[in-house]
Amino acid sequence: MSDIFQSPRGIFIAALFIALICTLIWATIYGRRLARTEVTDLVFGNPMKAMGGYHWVVSGVATVLLLWLYFSWDAARAFFPNAANELCQVAKVESAVIPMRSAFPFEERLLRGTNLLNRDSTQLEILRKRAQSDVFDDAKKAELGALVERLTVLQTTLATPESLSPDTKAALDDIAARIDAATAKLDAAELSSDALAAVKEAQETQAGWGAASPEVPDAPVTERGAIFASIAPELTQIADDYVAVRNTSPAFLAEVESLESAIKALGKEDKPVDDFRKQLNKMLKRIDDGAVFPPGALDSVEQSLANLHSVQLAQKGSLNWIDSLAMPGGKILSGNTACSEQGSGRWLPKPSDTVATFLRLADPDIGFKNIPLLSIKQKPVAEMAGFVIPDWIADFVPGEYPRHQADGTIGENLKSKVLNIATGNFPSFSVPVPTGHVWDSIMRVITGLFLGILFGVPLGLLMGLSRLAKGFFDPLIELYRPVPPLAWAPLILTIFGIQDDGKIFLLFMVAFAIMVISARTGATGTQLSKIHAAHSLGASRWQILRNVILPNSLPEILTGIRISIGVCWGTLVAAEMLAGTTGVGFVENVARKQSDYEIIWITIIILGLLGLMFDLIMRWVIDKTIPWRGKG
Amino acid sequence: MSDLIAEHIDMTFTMPSGEQVHALKDVSFTLKEGELLSVLGPSGCGKTTLLNLIAGFLRPTGGRLELNGAEVDGPGVERGMVFQQGALFEWLTVAENVDFGLRMKKSPKAENQRKVEEWLDIVGLQGFGDTPTYQLSGGMQQRVALARCLINDPDVILMDEPLGALDALTREKMQSLVLKIWKETGKTIMIITHSVEEALLLGERLFVMAPRPGRLHKEYNLPFAEWGLTQDLRDVKKHDEFSRVREEILGMIWNMEEEIMGKTA
Numbered sequence: 001m002s003d004i005f006q007s008p009r010g011i012f013i014a015a016l017f018i019a020l021i022c023t024l025i026w027a028t029i030y031g032r033r034l035a036r037t038e039v040t041d042l043v044f045g046n047p048m049k050a051m052g053g054y055h056w057v058v059s060g061v062a063t064v065l066l067l068w069l070y071f072s073w074d075a076a077r078a079f080f081p082n083a084a085n086e087l088c089q090v091a092k093v094e095s096a097v098i099p100m101r102s103a104f105p106f107e108e109r110l111l112r113g114t115n116l117l118n119r120d121s122t123q124l125e126i127l128r129k130r131a132q133s134d135v136f137d138d139a140k141k142a143e144l145g146a147l148v149e150r151l152t153v154l155q156t157t158l159a160t161p162e163s164l165s166p167d168t169k170a171a172l173d174d175i176a177a178r179i180d181a182a183t184a185k186l187d188a189a190e191l192s193s194d195a196l197a198a199v200k201e202a203q204e205t206q207a208g209w210g211a212a213s214p215e216v217p218d219a220p221v222t223e224r225g226a227i228f229a230s231i232a233p234e235l236t237q238i239a240d241d242y243v244a245v246r247n248t249s250p251a252f253l254a255e256v257e258s259l260e261s262a263i264k265a266l267g268k269e270d271k272p273v274d275d276f277r278k279q280l281n282k283m284l285k286r287i288d289d290g291a292v293f294p295p296g297a298l299d300s301v302e303q304s305l306a307n308l309h310s311v312q313l314a315q316k317g318s319l320n321w322i323d324s325l326a327m328p329g330g331k332i333l334s335g336n337t338a339c340s341e342q343g344s345g346r347w348l349p350k351p352s353d354t355v356a357t358f359l360r361l362a363d364p365d366i367g368f369k370n371i372p373l374l375s376i377k378q379k380p381v382a383e384m385a386g387f388v389i390p391d392w393i394a395d396f397v398p399g400e401y402p403r404h405q406a407d408g409t410i411g412e413n414l415k416s417k418v419l420n421i422a423t424g425n426f427p428s429f430s431v432p433v434p435t436g437h438v439w440d441s442i443m444r445v446i447t448g449l450f451l452g453i454l455f456g457v458p459l460g461l462l463m464g465l466s467r468l469a470k471g472f473f474d475p476l477i478e479l480y481r482p483v484p485p486l487a488w489a490p491l492i493l494t495i496f497g498i499q500d501d502g503k504i505f506l507l508f509m510v511a512f513a514i515m516v517i518s519a520r521t522g523a524t525g526t527q528l529s530k531i532h533a534a535h536s537l538g539a540s541r542w543q544i545l546r547n548v549i550l551p552n553s554l555p556e557i558l559t560g561i562r563i564s565i566g567v568c569w570g571t572l573v574a575a576e577m578l579a580g581t582t583g584v585g586f587v588e589n590v591a592r593k594q595s596d597y598e599i600i601w602i603t604i605i606i607l608g609l610l611g612l613m614f615d616l617i618m619r620w621v622i623d624k625t626i627p628w629r630g631k632g
Numbered sequence: 633m634s635d636l637i638a639e640h641i642d643m644t645f646t647m648p649s650g651e652q653v654h655a656l657k658d659v660s661f662t663l664k665e666g667e668l669l670s671v672l673g674p675s676g677c678g679k680t681t682l683l684n685l686i687a688g689f690l691r692p693t694g695g696r697l698e699l700n701g702a703e704v705d706g707p708g709v710e711r712g713m714v715f716q717q718g719a720l721f722e723w724l725t726v727a728e729n730v731d732f733g734l735r736m737k738k739s740p741k742a743e744n745q746r747k748v749e750e751w752l753d754i755v756g757l758q759g760f761g762d763t764p765t766y767q768l769s770g771g772m773q774q775r776v777a778l779a780r781c782l783i784n785d786p787d788v789i790l791m792d793e794p795l796g797a798l799d800a801l802t803r804e805k806m807q808s809l810v811l812k813i814w815k816e817t818g819k820t821i822m823i824i825t826h827s828v829e830e831a832l833l834l835g836e837r838l839f840v841m842a843p844r845p846g847r848l849h850k851e852y853n854l855p856f857a858e859w860g861l862t863q864d865l866r867d868v869k870k871h872d873e874f875s876r877v878r879e880e881i882l883g884m885i886w887n888m889e890e891e892i893m894g895k896t897a
């Protein structure tokens with residue numbers, strides 16, 4: 001326990017964890033006390049009772065953070081930084097003995113031999129019945145029946161103690177003895193000087209838990225761990241040897257051989273006989289495995305394994321508690337080359353790692369796939385002008401584009417100069433412009449939304465005022481609007497390209513339909529008396545549209561924009577996952593392919609916060625621009 | 633010259649289903665400049681339709697309407713409207729509502745502001761110029777609607793149950809205000825109401841309309857509006873003559889209502 005506070009990050013997380021627990025307890029007690037003083041109102045269902053209560057907000061937030069720290073094992077890592085490494089060593093031992101333990105009713109219900117015998121007997125019974133089927137003539141019935149009987153006898157031989165060969169018995173005894181030796185070593189808890197030196201070395205050179213990949217570095221950094229590690233290779237060898245032990249004797253093998261030729265002699269000519277032959281063959285192969293031993297033959301091995309297990313538990317000591325209490329929802333597993341977290345410790349990233357990864361990604365020089373998340377870049381004005389000004393403007397300038405001359409030079413004229421400006425091909429100063437994945441996503445949404453508003457609102461107003469416009473455009477919009485936007489994505493991205501154009505058009509489609517419908521609802525909802533009043537006050541058609549119908553529709557239009565942003569945001573992220581090379585959705589999709597849970601969670605949080613930001617902005621705009629809403 | 637003349641007005645609505653509603657039949661009258669006319673009648677007898685025709689929101693299916701010697705064709709600033717619920721533009725402030733008509737005419741800003749102040753003063757809303765209209769009470773909203781209409785200097789003011797949604801006290805104050813404006817501006821005012829008392833108080837002339845089809849049933853010439861200019865309205869109501877005419881008209885309207893019930897039953 002001397003190494004609890006190994007790193008500053010660990011100290012911080014541990015302190016945070018304790019502070020959160022204290023906060024939770026304080027807020028809960030405070031809330032309870034407040035509830036007890038609230039005796040004046042005896043009525044159940046009074047909505048006033050849902051107001052206020054900021055201490056409950058505090059306990060809610062503290063609970064979420066605590067759960068996150070707890071289930072991501074960040075708290076465990078802060079308090080017990082070596083636990084994962086030690087559990088990794090234990091896992092090495094556990095995975096080494098699994099091939100042996102799984103043959104016995106430790107974690108299983110039945111002894112493996114019992115299980116196999118049970119299964120084979122059922123199969124033999126089926127074959128016995130099938131041998132008497134009427135597709136065979138009487139002679140064949142007798143022959144096949146006899147073969148099934150011989151197989152049954154052969155199978156029974158395996159369970160007979162007398163037929164256990166001395167060699168097999170010796171091999172099993174040897175295995176039990178070797179397990180006992182390893183157990184004794186574990187029990188003695190002694191390390192060679194080499195092993196001790198290796199532990200020292202690992203303490204100094206090996207990165208800590210989660211500091212680098214693999215997540216749990218597997219060289220033991222404690223003596224307790226090193227003891228487990230030291231017996232793991234030997235146990236792996238023992239397990240290999242155990243699996244190779246078969247209950248065979250010369251007499252058994254001879255009978256197998258004889259049966260093999262007898263079955264082969266059945267021939268392949270007759271279809272039903274051939275089918276039966278194949279099944280007999282399969283049965284013979286199973287019995288030939290020799291995986292069934294006489295009762296009691298394996299008792300010594302079983303006993304040794306049980307002993308090993310209890311010594312293991314004793315040696316783990318406090319690790320047992322850390323494993324089950326501090327690291328819930330999963331465990332440390334040992335693989336071929338390294339150890340890894342499984343369960344919530346794996347897919348729920350640790351808050352401290354998440355922040356660290358976020359800070360790394362947020363560094364504009366690193367970013368994700370060479371593109372920063374969000375940063376400022378110097379961009380020449382010419383490039384932006386070239387993007388905005390359509391190239392075909394130059395085509396309308398009188399004259400012809402210059403052609404190259406005999407000496408290979410190309411002259412300039414007004415037409416080519418205009419083209420240069422339209423394509424952004426001119427020297428200019430640079431201005432700072434935001435760039436990055438986050439910015440790209442935001443710009444796509446805003447551009448799509450802007451175009452949707454630009455075209456959708458006028459059309460919607462027109463449809464709210466004109467029977468012709470409504471009738472004409474309604475089928476068009478109602479034809480594409482009910483289709484989920486993502487169903488359009490493959491088509492749109494094919495037509496307009498997987499870069500910005502396709503995504504912006506997709507978002508435009510989404511926003512356009514919503515804006516048309518909301519502007520139409522707004523225009524339709526204008527009170528006739530207001531329009532009458534405006535007419536009597538001398539307003540022209542255009543003035544009525546601009547000064548009465550538009551402001552009257554503003555609440556619906558703004559609500560439409562708010563809905564559009566939400567839907568566009570969702571659609572965009574999915575579209576970015578489908579195709580493209582930038583954007584938050586792209587980042588998440590790549591992280592998904594690499595199973596990088598930290599980045600996945602970071603993108604989820606970024607998307608959530610941006611969505612929330614959009615909504616808050618819209619709510620603010622709505623409060624500021626239409627305070628009269630619902631009060632007309 | 634600036635008389636309002638209605639000659640044999642006929643109005644038949646044709647519903648989308650083809651069904652026809654005969655809303656007005658053969659309505660003729662002449663309203664001289666500066667006259668105060670109130671129109672009374674049971675619900676559905678075509679009062680609003682008549683007003684909408686004069687305002688130019690509807691075109692009659694028969695007869696003709698003339699103001700200042702010219703045929704009424706479409707809405708115009710010379711015919712101002714005041715509606716029951718004010719029909720204010722709730723996204724504008726009081727002042728912006730009042731100068732709406734002037735802004736539509738693009739008249740100079742400074743002059744607009746002066747006029748707005750003047751009219752807010754007349755209707756008793758000094759200092760409320762920057763208040764959003766949705767924060768005003770019903771009575772104050774009607775004052776804004778009056779000012780918004782009057783600032784355009786219309787020849788005829790058409791009011792469709794302007795005080796119908798107000799409580800009794802506010803209503804009485806507003807009735808005085810209407811009389812005051814009538815006296816001070818000398819405008820032609822046509823006011824529709826479903827309250828007999830109000831019709832008597834706010835009408836030099838009073839039309840009682842009958843339903844199915846809507847038509848002028850009876851006309852009265854009354855002194856009460858003139859009295860109301862100098863006396864307290866409550867004293868006017870206490871007069872025997874006032875009670876007598878009120879009972880007579882009430883009886884008339886009761887009969888009409890009963891007739892409708894009898895017809896539908």
Ligand SMILES: Nc1ncnc2c1ncn2[C@@H]1O[C@H](COP(=O)(O)OP(=O)(O)O)[C@@H](O)[C@H]1O
Pocket residue numbers: 645646647653654655673674675676677678679680681682846
């Ligand atoms: N636009 C319209 N279309 C069809 N019928 C209408 C229309 N406007 C009014 N009407 C009918 O004309 C009659 C008179 O209506 P209205 O002038 O509103 O009566 P009032 O104002 O006296 O209550 C009613 O029967 C009404 O249903």
Ligand SMILES: [Mg+2]
Pocket residue numbers: 679680
């Ligand atoms: Mg009406």
